Amino acid sequence: MSALLPSNPNRLIASLARDQVNIDLKTVDVCFVAGLYLRADRAALASFEEDILIDMFEQVCDVVDPGADNPRKRATHAIQRLREQRMLTRVDGAGIVRAGDYALTRLAAAVVEYFLTDEALTRENLTLLTGTLRVHLAEVLASAKKAEDGEAWRTTVVGPLRVTVSDLVSGIERRQRGLDAQQEEVQAEIAKLLQADWFSAIEQCQTLLDTTTSTLRELNEVLLRDTHHFVALLQEVQILAAAADNGETEDAVQRVIEHVDRIAAWGSTRQRAWSDYYQYIHRYLRDVVRLDPDRALSQRLRDQTAAWPGRPFFLRVADTPSILLLRALEARVERPPVAQPQAEREIEPKWVEPEDRHADIDALVEQALDAGFKTLAEVSARVLLELPESLHYAATGRIADVLGRRTPVRILHERPWTPVSSQIEIEDWAIHKKRAS
Amino acid sequence: MTVSAFQTLEAALSDEHYPEVDLALRRGRHIGRDDGTQYEYLVDAQATLEVFYRRFGCELIQQSDGYFYLLPSGDRLGRRQLSAGQMLVGQTLALMYLDPVTLQHGGAVARETLLQRLQALLGIDVLVRTLEPRKRKYDERVAAETLRTKVAEALRRLADLGFVDVLDDTRLRLRPALMRFAEPVRGLGDPNVALERLVARGDVGLGEATDEPVDEMPDEES
Numbered sequence: 279m280s281a282l283l284p285s286n287p288n289r290l291i292a293s294l295a296r297d298q299v300n301i302d303l304k305t306v307d308v309c310f311v312a313g314l315y316l317r318a319d320r321a322a323l324a325s326f327e328e329d330i331l332i333d334m335f336e337q338v339c340d341v342v343d344p345g346a347d348n349p350r351k352r353a354t355h356a357i358q359r360l361r362e363q364r365m366l367t368r369v370d371g372a373g374i375v376r377a378g379d380y381a382l383t384r385l386a387a388a389v390v391e392y393f394l395t396d397e398a399l400t401r402e403n404l405t406l407l408t409g410t411l412r413v414h415l416a417e418v419l420a421s422a423k424k425a426e427d428g429e430a431w432r433t434t435v436v437g438p439l440r441v442t443v444s445d446l447v448s449g450i451e452r453r454q455r456g457l458d459a460q461q462e463e464v465q466a467e468i469a470k471l472l473q474a475d476w477f478s479a480i481e482q483c484q485t486l487l488d489t490t491t492s493t494l495r496e497l498n499e500v501l502l503r504d505t506h507h508f509v510a511l512l513q514e515v516q517i518l519a520a521a522a523d524n525g526e527t528e529d530a531v532q533r534v535i536e537h538v539d540r541i542a543a544w545g546s547t548r549q550r551a552w553s554d555y556y557q558y559i560h561r562y563l564r565d566v567v568r569l570d571p572d573r574a575l576s577q578r579l580r581d582q583t584a585a586w587p588g589r590p591f592f593l594r595v596a597d598t599p600s601i602l603l604l605r606a607l608e609a610r611v612e613r614p615p616v617a618q619p620q621a622e623r624e625i626e627p628k629w630v631e632p633e634d635r636h637a638d639i640d641a642l643v644e645q646a647l648d649a650g651f652k653t654l655a656e657v658s659a660r661v662l663l664e665l666p667e668s669l670h671y672a673a674t675g676r677i678a679d680v681l682g683r684r685t686p687v688r689i690l691h692e693r694p695w696t697p698v699s700s701q702i703e704i705e706d707w708a709i710h711k712k713r714a715s
Numbered sequence: 716m717t718v719s720a721f722q723t724l725e726a727a728l729s730d731e732h733y734p735e736v737d738l739a740l741r742r743g744r745h746i747g748r749d750d751g752t753q754y755e756y757l758v759d760a761q762a763t764l765e766v767f768y769r770r771f772g773c774e775l776i777q778q779s780d781g782y783f784y785l786l787p788s789g790d791r792l793g794r795r796q797l798s799a800g801q802m803l804v805g806q807t808l809a810l811m812y813l814d815p816v817t818l819q820h821g822g823a824v825a826r827e828t829l830l831q832r833l834q835a836l837l838g839i840d841v842l843v844r845t846l847e848p849r850k851r852k853y854d855e856r857v858a859a860e861t862l863r864t865k866v867a868e869a870l871r872r873l874a875d876l877g878f879v880d881v882l883d884d885t886r887l888r889l890r891p892a893l894m895r896f897a898e899p900v901r902g903l904g905d906p907n908v909a910l911e912r913l914v915a916r917g918d919v920g921l922g923e924a925t926d927e928p929v930d931e932m933p934d935e936e937s
Contacts, residue, residue, distance in 0.1 A: 469819040565779065574903075582906065590802070
């Protein structure tokens with residue numbers, strides 16, 4: 279399985295998101311796929327004709343949705359839906375010429391196997407798996423010792439590690455997940471038994487607890503013993519790969535080692551979690567169920583709680599405050615007071631000459647016209663020389679206004695932009711002659 | 716009387732567990748099997764520590780459900796009563812502890828389930844009147860929010876005292892010490908007689924239902 283994993287997981291995730299891949303199966307779809315899977319398994323079919331698909335769907339429909347109308351039409355839609363969901367694929371190339379042949383995809387097989395296959399983890403199948411894995415690892419180690427070039431490493435070491443060994447390790451993991459599901463069922467079963475039968479359920483609960491405990495203990499012993507051997511063999515292969523400077527093999531071995539470590543860790547954590555649960559149930563059975571066989575305590579406590587507001591009582595507990603811990607003395611740092619620099623707020627007023635900028639500009643424009651300047655740009659440049667720079671921008675508009683009132687202007691179609699100072703350009707006008715005032 | 720694994724008081728007090736256990740007990744914590752080595756230490760040192768704590772005017776109590784707590788019998792050590800909110804929440808949690816449904820997850824329950832049970836047992840009206848006695852009228856939406864706040868406060872305090880473990884924002888783990896709330900009805904006899912016995916022993920106090928905990932601080936002159 280690790281051979282199929284991309285080196286850049288982000289790219290895979292991005293492409294799945296871009297293509298908006300989703301899986302959405304209704305109950306009838308899952309049953310349909312399961313029916314096809316079982317039929318293929320029994321009859322050794324590699325593909326299905328369309329008639330078989332429709333026939334299987336009708337049988338499934340009878341179970342899942344007995345009153346459904348027009349099952350044949352629904353079958354056509356279901357087949358199309360499963361093709362879109364990548365559960366069915368058409369395997370002939372006849373197009374629309376005739377009805378097609380279809381096969382279940384790997385995805386469909388995996389979905390069905392999850393629901394149908396009983397992958398219980400027992401001592402027998404675990405021992406078989408670990409034994410087979412040890413044999414394969416020994417073969418891989420022997421190949422590693424003989425490998426002389428990159429091709430040999432790839433075909434006799436990396437290939438088997440990625441395919442056979444990984445499959446076996448994944449098989450152990452699948453069975454571990456199956457045992458997790460079984461444990462959840464046991465816990466639910468115990469709760470249900472006690473709810474239904476209370477005192478009478480003690481023996482059954484005890485049996486369930488003991489059976490699961492013993493299974494888990496046996497499995498953990500096998501795992502601890504055998505994973506230790508696996509890691510030792512894998513580390514030898516890793517050393518040989520490092521000596522041959524084969525990074526690809528080292529990486530492949532490291533991935534398998536991590537996979538094996540996960541399997542070993544599973545055993546320890548499950549053992550601990552189950553042990554906590556086991557103790558909790560035992561305490562409950564001993565302190566609650568056995569001492570109250572008629573389950574009367576719950577009712578009496580319920581009555582007490584409901585009546586409490588009218589007849590309150592309060593539990594007493596010890597309440598000694600913590601010892602006061604005084605903070606260690608620290609030298610206080612003197613900080614200067616916040617102040618601002620003193621400044622003279624009252625300033626003596628000064629006499630200044632009155633200003634009339636507009637009158638000044640008017641006079642300067644008159645002077646420029648009298649001097650014979652022929653364009654707005656020439657007049658503006660002459661007047662701006664007499665004004666402070668801060669007034670130049672504002673003054674250009676005033677200059678144009680005065681000029682327009684004093685003399686007719688001639689505007690070309692394309693008025694050129696002409697600089698009148700180092701920082702200002704204007705659209706120029708040509709002036710005819712000064713109007714008589 | 717149990718035989719102590721520690722031959723002398725000095726040996727018990729020199730043990731590495733003593734400081735934490737002593738502080739926890741004095742703050743009112745109920746130490747149970749879930750507390751691991753602290754509980755085992757108390758089991759081993761019980762006989763020696765019983766005599767030690769009696770000199771301070773308190774009893775080291777061990778219950779058959781598997782937890783220890785310190786009960787001040789005199790005035791030398793401070794003691795307090797739980798508040799109304801803590802009592803109501805504690806009793807409801809004890810009911811949930813007895814319910815086999817909680818076994819499925821090893822004693823872990825959702826906070827929402829606690830709120831639903833409280834409401835089903837007592838009703839919002841009684842809860843508000845008990846937890847907010849000064850309020851004459853209330854808006855139902857505001858009351859629900861107030862109740863959540865009061866229950867959360869009560870849970871925090873009960874967790875400090877070792878009645879429950881707060882696993883996260885939504886889940887709690889019930890501890891055997893909750894059975895202390897069921898003590899008056901544990902036996903088959905009259906609950907009133909059982910309550911009187913508990914009052915006489917100092918385990919329980921009677922009084923008005925108030926949401927303010929009652930501190931019973933020791934007399935400074937004694």
